[in-house]
Every structure is written in structure tokens, then in C-alpha cells.
Amino acid sequence: MTCPKCRSSNVQRLRGYWEDLPAESPNRRRFAPPDEPGVQPVVALLAVIVGIAATVSGEVLAGLGITVAGLVWAAVLQRQVTAYRLSLAEYDASVICLAEYYVFA
Numbered sequence: 001m002t003c004p005k006c007r008s009s010n011v012q013r014l015r016g017y018w019e020d021l022p023a024e025s026p027n028r029r030r031f032a033p034p035d036e037p038g039v040q041p042v043v044a045l046l047a048v049i050v051g052i053a054a055t056v057s058g059e060v061l062a063g064l065g066i067t068v069a070g071l072v073w074a075a076v077l078q079r080q081v082t083a084y085r086l087s088l089a090e091y092d093a094s095v096i097c098l099a100e101y102y103v104f105a
């Protein structure tokens, strides 16, 4: 495999390059894999459960509000997880040219 930009054959898988970097290297942040979303969509389901419980116990308006908010929140979190998976797949497919630190897929 060669770099599409400078034709150098001094290329390496981006993940392998990053894993071999020493901890103090300034390139560790620059070439790090995407950050995993901090909150899992399942957390939003707790809000939905609380909302349903409130609706059943007579707090209908508040309960429905919490339920809808929980569902919207779950959808947002799910979208973050999907975006993360896409960028992670892209990262894992990437190759770095060590002659000029150019990243390509």
C-alpha cells in the first residue's frame, strides 16, 4: 500500500500507529480514536419508566411529559451511538502516511 498523496510506502494502519505511540507523545490526542458516548440509551429508559409510573399513579400530565422527554432523550442518545459506530469504523479503516502524517482511508 502507498500514500495517495506522496507515493511513500511508509504507511501504517492508524489504530496500530496510535497504539504504539508513547504516552507522552503529542500525537496521541491528534490521532486518537473517536470518544465513546458517555451515556447509554438504556439510561433514558429509566425516565420513561418513571413517567409511566407517574401517569398510572394519577400524575397524568407530569407523567406523560416525563415519558415523552425520556423517549426523545433515548432517540438522541441512540443517534450519538450510531454516529460513534460510524466514525469508529472509519477510524479502523484509516491508514496514516508516516512521511507527512497524512491520514487516508
Ligand SMILES: [Zn+2]
Binding pocket: 003, 004, 005, 006, 007, 008, 097, 098, 099, 100, 102
Ligand atoms: Zn504521504
